[in-house]
Amino acid sequence: MNETSFLLNDLNYYFTATFFYILSAIAYGVNLFYRDKLKQASRIFAILGLVIHSAGMTIRWLKAGEPILTSLFEMMLWFAWGAVIVMLIIEIKFKYKPFGFFVMPLVIIIMGIILLMPWRSAGATMPALQSVWLYFHVAVAIVSYAAFLAGFSAAVMYFIKKNLRKDWFAFAASFYSTAVLLMINRFELITKQSFDIYVRTSRGMQLADSLRGVGTILFFAFIFSLAASVLYILKLSSNNMENSLVSKLAQPVYILSTISLLIGTAFLIIKLISHPHLTITSQPAETAFLMSCVIIGLFCLIVVSKYRSFQERIPKEDLLDSIQYYTVTIGFPFLTLTIITGAIWANKAWGSYWGNDPKELAAAVTWLVYATYLHMRITKGWRGIKAAIILAIGFVAVMFTLIGVTYLAPGGLHSYI
Amino acid sequence: MSKIKEKRIKTKNPLYRFFISKRTAIVLIVILGVFTFLGTVIPQEDVFSDEEIIAHDQNRPISRTLNNILSVFEIADSAPWKSSIYAVYHSWWFVLSVLLLTLSLILCSYDRGKALAGIYKKSRKSFSENELKSKEMSAEFQIKTDSDEFVESFRQWAKNKFRIREEIHNGKTPRFRFQKQRFSRFGFLLVHIGLLFVIVGGMISAFTREKGFTWLSEGEEKSSYFSRTEEKEVPFGYTVRAEDLERVMYENGKNVKDWYTTLILKKGGKILAQKRIEVNDPLVYQGRRFYQTSWDEGYIITMTITEKATGLSRDYKIDIGRNLENAEGRRKTYRSGDGKLYFRVDKFYPDFRIENGRYITGSKILRNPALSVRVYWEELEEPKSKILFSRFPDLDFSMMSGESDETQDDPFKIILNDNIQKFYITGIEVGYDAGTDVVYMGFLIIVMGIIAGFYFYHRTVWALLQKKRTGVSLIVAGSASKNKYQFSRYMEHIIRDMRKYITEKTDSSIKSVILRGLRGKENE
Numbered sequence: 001m002n003e004t005s006f007l008l009n010d011l012n013y014y015f016t017a018t019f020f021y022i023l024s025a026i027a028y029g030v031n032l033f034y035r036d037k038l039k040q041a042s043r044i045f046a047i048l049g050l051v052i053h054s055a056g057m058t059i060r061w062l063k064a065g066e067p068i069l070t071s072l073f074e075m076m077l078w079f080a081w082g083a084v085i086v087m088l089i090i091e092i093k094f095k096y097k098p099f100g101f102f103v104m105p106l107v108i109i110i111m112g113i114i115l116l117m118p119w120r121s122a123g124a125t126m127p128a129l130q131s132v133w134l135y136f137h138v139a140v141a142i143v144s145y146a147a148f149l150a151g152f153s154a155a156v157m158y159f160i161k162k163n164l165r166k167d168w169f170a171f172a173a174s175f176y177s178t179a180v181l182l183m184i185n186r187f188e189l190i191t192k193q194s195f196d197i198y199v200r201t202s203r204g205m206q207l208a209d210s211l212r213g214v215g216t217i218l219f220f221a222f223i224f225s226l227a228a229s230v231l232y233i234l235k236l237s238s239n240n241m242e243n244s245l246v247s248k249l250a251q252p253v254y255i256l257s258t259i260s261l262l263i264g265t266a267f268l269i270i271k272l273i274s275h276p277h278l279t280i281t282s283q284p285a286e287t288a289f290l291m292s293c294v295i296i297g298l299f300c301l302i303v304v305s306k307y308r309s310f311q312e313r314i315p316k317e318d319l320l321d322s323i324q325y326y327t328v329t330i331g332f333p334f335l336t337l338t339i340i341t342g343a344i345w346a347n348k349a350w351g352s353y354w355g356n357d358p359k360e361l362a363a364a365v366t367w368l369v370y371a372t373y374l375h376m377r378i379t380k381g382w383r384g385i386k387a388a389i390i391l392a393i394g395f396v397a398v399m400f401t402l403i404g405v406t407y408l409a410p411g412g413l414h415s416y417i
Numbered sequence: 418m419s420k421i422k423e424k425r426i427k428t429k430n431p432l433y434r435f436f437i438s439k440r441t442a443i444v445l446i447v448i449l450g451v452f453t454f455l456g457t458v459i460p461q462e463d464v465f466s467d468e469e470i471i472a473h474d475q476n477r478p479i480s481r482t483l484n485n486i487l488s489v490f491e492i493a494d495s496a497p498w499k500s501s502i503y504a505v506y507h508s509w510w511f512v513l514s515v516l517l518l519t520l521s522l523i524l525c526s527y528d529r530g531k532a533l534a535g536i537y538k539k540s541r542k543s544f545s546e547n548e549l550k551s552k553e554m555s556a557e558f559q560i561k562t563d564s565d566e567f568v569e570s571f572r573q574w575a576k577n578k579f580r581i582r583e584e585i586h587n588g589k590t591p592r593f594r595f596q597k598q599r600f601s602r603f604g605f606l607l608v609h610i611g612l613l614f615v616i617v618g619g620m621i622s623a624f625t626r627e628k629g630f631t632w633l634s635e636g637e638e639k640s641s642y643f644s645r646t647e648e649k650e651v652p653f654g655y656t657v658r659a660e661d662l663e664r665v666m667y668e669n670g671k672n673v674k675d676w677y678t679t680l681i682l683k684k685g686g687k688i689l690a691q692k693r694i695e696v697n698d699p700l701v702y703q704g705r706r707f708y709q710t711s712w713d714e715g716y717i718i719t720m721t722i723t724e725k726a727t728g729l730s731r732d733y734k735i736d737i738g739r740n741l742e743n744a745e746g747r748r749k750t751y752r753s754g755d756g757k758l759y760f761r762v763d764k765f766y767p768d769f770r771i772e773n774g775r776y777i778t779g780s781k782i783l784r785n786p787a788l789s790v791r792v793y794w795e796e797l798e799e800p801k802s803k804i805l806f807s808r809f810p811d812l813d814f815s816m817m818s819g820e821s822d823e824t825q826d827d828p829f830k831i832i833l834n835d836n837i838q839k840f841y842i843t844g845i846e847v848g849y850d851a852g853t854d855v856v857y858m859g860f861l862i863i864v865m866g867i868i869a870g871f872y873f874y875h876r877t878v879w880a881l882l883q884k885k886r887t888g889v890s891l892i893v894a895g896s897a898s899k900n901k902y903q904f905s906r907y908m909e910h911i912i913r914d915m916r917k918y919i920t921e922k923t924d925s926s927i928k929s930v931i932l933r934g935l936r937g938k939e940n941e
Binding site for chain 2: 131350358365368372
């Protein structure tokens, strides 16, 4: 990062944009619970964030001198950008103002991932990536993913409106945290109670530092999350537990787990910034996952504690269904185009339109999930909540395609993105 | 919509009904999705080599976790499903579910096609007041007017305005019907037909696909390539010559921007095809495609071998690069000294270094060229590994001990000469795939179908004019195949137009309006 001018470094713009997105999310929350007290503020913050975000990307594009569509970093930038635009379109089209409250947390998670990713300057694209088909491929992918993100938010709203037991939200959040904390350092965070930071050197991955304090806090977070998951699943498995100890303990334990996660993650970030040899981007995957745990945990905590007012402020089921279907009518065609343009490009670059590459397959899985949604929506008895569940699974598949494959499945043609 | 459903339920035997049911389709799609997901997270044999999988595991901690979980499966080594987990797409259960889905696709397309066949037929079927009132959206106007004249003028106006083709004039009560974007009903049928094309194309590809590779240097001509599909050299049937090899770098001088090669296909002195190819822009000749995919540097080295007893020496000119590292691992054994000495070239290091006890090349620049060879002669029990340095011809370096050893007794003296030449070689991927065009055809049909199916919708609007004692009653009703929300806006728009026409262009006035499923003013 040898940028001399603050204004010329596009990373600063993304920081500022994230700050506005957070303000916007808070304003959306206030509007949702206090009857539009802040009026247009939520939307204005979102638009301001979007403008700054766009300015950063414009600078990046101008500096690179070629379309900035060739790395995961840039892909994520576009993804967050598209999600905010789709959110605004839906808010205006369906005349439902608080929609942003359900989209902004996801946008903030994506922005967080962007800021944690190892920073890479734009330009100097490898030869195979210089194709009009690639630009087309990535552009349609962004539209499709952004639409699916909004569809996921609408599905979550549908669950709340349909009076899905609120414990499911708390369970989902604590289960997610448990899984993430288990995965960190391949179970070693839990067994050693220390957060080990590895850095890549020419000799492979090397242990740079062991953070004992952070490890201990996160270990407690794990214990609480696990306990909350178990308590909630016990509570959910039977209907007459309302007054039992299990039912009374579940929520406090869940709150504890969220708080300890928040503290642990904050300490980790502070440690990373203040460490002499490390930077905020030293441990991108783990930090990003922890951050997503915190945001999902806090969001679900708000949902659980304000369930009634949520239900009041969420529009009717058929409007939610319209929003969901609307996002799929954008997302599905564009996902189809993504796969088709990708196939054509692969055929031009490597001589094969399909190579069973993990990313291709993950996109195919995503396509199948949304195809299932479309079939379910027109099948009697399977529409409604079941279709909404499929829509939620679809977004998990999207995130897996976009990020998960890069970290979980072995490399392949998309190893650069 | 209802008409189509009726036809379906009546049809035929239970097996047919099973395959055209949407539930079956959903279950099959879900099964296929699960298999594809497995194939995504579990490294597949046909996509990755073992080395790639291991290399990947070392770089990605999360992947290591996953592999630890997966290694549980290894315990059940004899389990019949074990081999199929690493080759999901070749397993019988995957192939079976694809075939079942294909069957379902064919039958559904046939069924739907049959049901939609009559959609463009002109219908003379009349409709009644009550039928219209029971539609999802309708508007009922009571108009105070001089009836005959109004009915006629409204009829003419509506005919022009909505381009009405289906008009039923039954005595004194005219009825109209018009439909828009009927083709959109065929959208999803097209998507399914397109998918069939893709599946069939994929099958054709699976049987005809050929993939291979060849390396060419400047001016080199080749008549065969190494086929990965058949794992042997396959003749082109003509010769391929590479000319004007060019590499373009970015301004930073580190990253490659593009590679170019002019390929000339010749047979018997006649040029069949010629093109300057680059990455993403292949040469196509009779379905065979030549892709520029990689680039390497090769070296021409000369070794001099002298037999100490006789003083006889001989030079060996060897291409490094194409013959060793790049040509699918084939190695050549050279003979010298009347057949007494054999040697094989192991590896060439343009910039020899030792790091952590391992021999590596620091760069591709000829800073300290070294060659590792394995030599063998009659008195020797096992081959000797040596490293030769062109800059230090007297240094005799043994691979085993890493230091000079008692090679004074060797009957041969081997020298790597300093006249090493560097040259470029271009990597050309050769491919043939007869299924591609069919798959592309499928893509086109899918895109057309998706545009028709998602972005257009079939709507029908009915209108019925009846003379009453006090004037005329006009009933307008509409229904759409989907997109109810937008359609209601469309209907409201039509009703506004009619309201405007009636009040402004005729001498009549509207007494009352009853709206069903629509928004708007009910009274004037």
